[in-house]
Structure formats: C-alpha cells, structure tokens
Amino acid sequence: MTNSVSRLLRQIWKVRMGCLGGFILIALCISAVFAPSIAPHDPYRQQITNRLLPPSWMNGGTSEYVLGTDAVGRDTLSRLIYGARVSLTVGAISVVLSAIIGVFLGLVSGYYGKLTDTGVSMLVNIMLAFPFMLLALAAIAILGPSFRNMIIILGLTGWPIYTRPIRAEVQNLKHQEFVLAAKGSGMRDSRVLYGHILPKLTNSIVVIASLEVARMIIMESFLSFLGLGVQPPTPSWGGMLGDGRVYMLRQWWLAAFPGFAIFITTLSINFVGEALRDLLDPRF
Numbered sequence: 001m002t003n004s005v006s007r008l009l010r011q012i013w014k015v016r017m018g019c020l021g022g023f024i025l026i027a028l029c030i031s032a033v034f035a036p037s038i039a040p041h042d043p044y045r046q047q048i049t050n051r052l053l054p055p056s057w058m059n060g061g062t063s064e065y066v067l068g069t070d071a072v073g074r075d076t077l078s079r080l081i082y083g084a085r086v087s088l089t090v091g092a093i094s095v096v097l098s099a100i101i102g103v104f105l106g107l108v109s110g111y112y113g114k115l116t117d118t119g120v121s122m123l124v125n126i127m128l129a130f131p132f133m134l135l136a137l138a139a140i141a142i143l144g145p146s147f148r149n150m151i152i153i154l155g156l157t158g159w160p161i162y163t164r165p166i167r168a169e170v171q172n173l174k175h176q177e178f179v180l181a182a183k184g185s186g187m188r189d190s191r192v193l194y195g196h197i198l199p200k201l202t203n204s205i206v207v208i209a210s211l212e213v214a215r216m217i218i219m220e221s222f223l224s225f226l227g228l229g230v231q232p233p234t235p236s237w238g239g240m241l242g243d244g245r246v247y248m249l250r251q252w253w254l255a256a257f258p259g260f261a262i263f264i265t266t267l268s269i270n271f272v273g274e275a276l277r278d279l280l281d282p283r284f
Helices: 002-014 016-033 076-112 114-129 132-143 147-157 160-173 177-184 189-225 237-247 253-280
Strands: none
Touching: 016 076, 016 253, 076 114, 076 147, 076 160, 076 189, 076 237, 076 253, 114 160, 132 147, 132 189, 147 189, 160 189, 177 189, 189 237, 189 253, 237 253
C-alpha cells in the first residue's frame, strides 16, 4: 500500500503543473456554468454615472466594483465571468468539429494512400498556406459575424493540425499484424479503420485536441478583438480587450484584465495538454 501511494505521489509530482492547470480550468468551468449566481452584477447593465471606475484597490475605486467598470459603467468582473462562457464554449466545440474532420481525413489518407493520400495532402498544404485572417474575413463577409459562424470558421480551418500526424500513424499501423489479420479475415475497411486503428490513435488525438483548445481560444479572442466574432453586448474576452485598447494609456485595467484571463486560461490548457502527453505517451 505504501509503495502504491508513493508511486502515485511521484506521478502526480511529475505532472504537478498539469494538475495546477486542471484546477484552474475546473474553477473557470464552474464559474462559467454558474455565472448568474457568481457574478456580482448584471454584465449588460449600463450605468453612465459609474463609467471608467478603477479597481477597488486604486484611488477612486469602490468595493462594489472590485475590478472597476468599463466605458458605459458595466462591471468588469461580471463581464469577465460571463466571457469565460464564450471562450470555453468556442474552444471546445470548434476543437470537436476540427478533430472530426482532421481525424477522418487522416484515417482515409493514411489507410488508402495513392490518389486519396495525394488529394488530402494537397488539401492540407493549401489550407496551411492560405492566410487564416484572409479566410476568416472572406467567410465572415459571406456568413456574417456571429457566435455560430465563428465556431464554424474555427472548426473548418483547424483540422489540418490533426491530419498529418494521424496519417503518419495510420501508415505505420496498417502494416502491423493485427490490422493484416483483420483484413485477411474479410473485415470491411470501415470496421478495420474505426474498430482497430482508431482506438490506437486515441492518445494522440486527445493530446492534440487539448493543446488545440488553447489555440482556438486565442483565435476567438483575436476575431472578437477585431469585431468579427461575438457581437456586443455579449461579453467576450476578445471584445473586452478590443474595447479597452482605446483607454490603454489611462485606464489600463480595461485591457489588462481580459488579457490576463486569456493568458491564464491558455497557459492552464497548455499545462494540461503537456501532462496528458507525458501520461499517455509510453515513451515518457
């Protein structure tokens, strides 16, 4: 029993930063889910008389608005809490969408090879060479800026990151004995792919997806910063950062707090992703 406990403690210590990141993410998720109960004020309520109040620890601040207020008197802390809903939701859904597309193309490309592999590889190269910002602008010009359209754009542009590593692993797995035995028994290709090969790729998919969530959150913030993502008055960290840049020199907190929220969230996700890589990869 003592050896088991000590072994477990050693493993936890090895991924201590991942555990820290996991606790922060759990806290963010809880605050996002229970935002109506946790937020001290209505994030949409405007009070011009209280506009541009500094944080409570600065001169002119008040304990009623711990992190101050924005240009129209809305509580910064409440908008940060509600903004976590947008960032975490966009990051999770867009990663699921891009993973489905990327893993599917990687499976068929690596398994069938020849013309299929050539076509998928060419498509991946085109997507990687095409500027994301130009593609996002074109898509939003057609679809219009909205929460749903932003998820679609991020999902449809993020799949190449999965396709190449999945393709390489499938090319290696398809020559192994368990796959050859399944094919020799007359099993259909779809069953070989999804019943035998795909389960072997779970670790890689989980690690890539966990790291991609952080990138998707940054891209969502970038689009919202430019006014191409979630539209006002819906709170989003990127939108708050964009609004705060106008007051950067005198009311620095308007841009600093949402920027810090983005930084902490993406850093925590990266810690979790690296910990998953160390735990799931047998080489480590």
